[in-house]
Amino acid sequence: MNAPERLALPDIQSQIDGRNIAIDAVGVNGVRYPITIASEGKPTSTLGTYSMTVGLSASAKGTHMSRFIELLEAAKNPIGQTEFITLGLDMLSRLDATYGTIEVKFPYFIRKTAPVSQVQSLLDVDVGWKAVVSTRHSPIFSMRVVVAATSLCPCSKEISAYGAHNQRSHIVIDAEINGDMSIEELISVAEQGASCEVYGLLKRVDEKYVTERAYDNPKFVEDLARDIAVALNAEHRVDRYCVEVENFESIHNHSAVARINNGAQRGNSALRHGCM
Template identity: 60%
Template sequence: MNAPEKNRLLPDIQSSADVRGIEIGAVGIQGLRYPIKVRSGGRVAATVAQWAMTVTVPATVKGTHMSRFVELLQAQSDALDAAGFRALLRDMLGRLNAQAGTIEMRFPWFVEKTAPVSGVRSLLDHDVQWRASVSAQGQQSLWLKVVVPVTSLCPCSREISVYGAHNQRSHVAIEVEVLDPIEVEDLIAIAERSSSCEVYGLLKRADEKYVTERAYENPKFVEDMVRDVAAALNQERRVGAYTVEVENFESIHNHSAFARIARPAGAAVGVQVRHGAGS
């Protein structure tokens, strides 16, 4: 392409008028993988996030400028924490000349863990999601979600068996409305304390003995775990509304046990439980 052609003013179709009179609530891109640096737990780590970025488009305007979403990420060089993620949202709205919009990023977050007896170290991955929004009325919200793998051991199985008890790996998903800065590691710690035992990436024989016996001494139904997480979040002033979901991947069934507790903003805690274990 020669220089005159490159610099020639081209028509901006997206900014042209639309005559149908219908506002678009969310338009943008999703499924974009892009590298980013994240700050949490006193450290900065590079990761690859999957992004969804949308804005509202007024009824009088044909569309938005899709390339500007990617330009926004390309220009982002600082590590993101809660404040930085809010700033990224404001930058997006400015670039797209939009009044309302949402940014969501999902990424793996690795935490170094130390085995309880041998002291060997290993990394454990967690699925994390940040979501920031501004509504047409100017209301801002920031949400953080983390999925934590843990171990659960059935209290009923332990009580009725002459020896042993069935246990399984579980996922504790915690999604919170962030009122004041809270670290990913804070939510991971709440989930792990509410389980029968933590999960580790690397264990030696002495460690395996410890975690097996620890789970046996600390049995938890799926209902116990979801309530323990909710009780901890109820004491957290940094958290507004929240949803907690626990899924036990049952070792004696071909289905999972599941429980959910959700607290809307300013409302009392509500509990919903589906349980498939024996009764």
């Protein structure tokens, strides 16, 4: 018998489609694969969830879905921003496409040092990378981080005799980046805009510090969003961005939110409708 790989099997995807309608994006979504991230020179292994699509011409019946998985199988080395863009360009080559998008979301762990005791612990941050690639235009790379932080209410501090209410905040930054910028750097932008950072492990001396640090640095949700936007405006490696802050209120059964989206003013339709 002939070996299975030598059988002359029909290739339905490569047939001509007569409806003459191009498809903007076709591919795979929700693909979970191990990934090793290269950031600040330290390879970090984690689990990535991929979405990979390419444009399909009006005459092509279908794309070759198996080649998306082959792409991930071939990626053996740690992946940074440059390698991720190269992965996207390789995707176009494998699928004979002129444009496409590759996205991956993954939990990323940073090692943090407590402010007084200096004890160390890991803190998880949700990270996303996206590369829009084309054979005709320069690639566009964007990075998204979801960073936990502390905010303390200025109004509560002003009117109260015994303290002020605070809450945990989620800061989302979705930034289009034109040069090498590490995950840690973008996380730092978010943390520096908050009333105080959060840590995985704190001793009592650290708890005293973070409590007083937040009290001395009160911020409304609007303040967090604006201060982070100021920092991003000053960063030459960031072209367009969306910042969204959600405060999980401690005195209400609802959240407070604020969003600044400079992509809308600069014509980037990919960032016009929030940071998700």
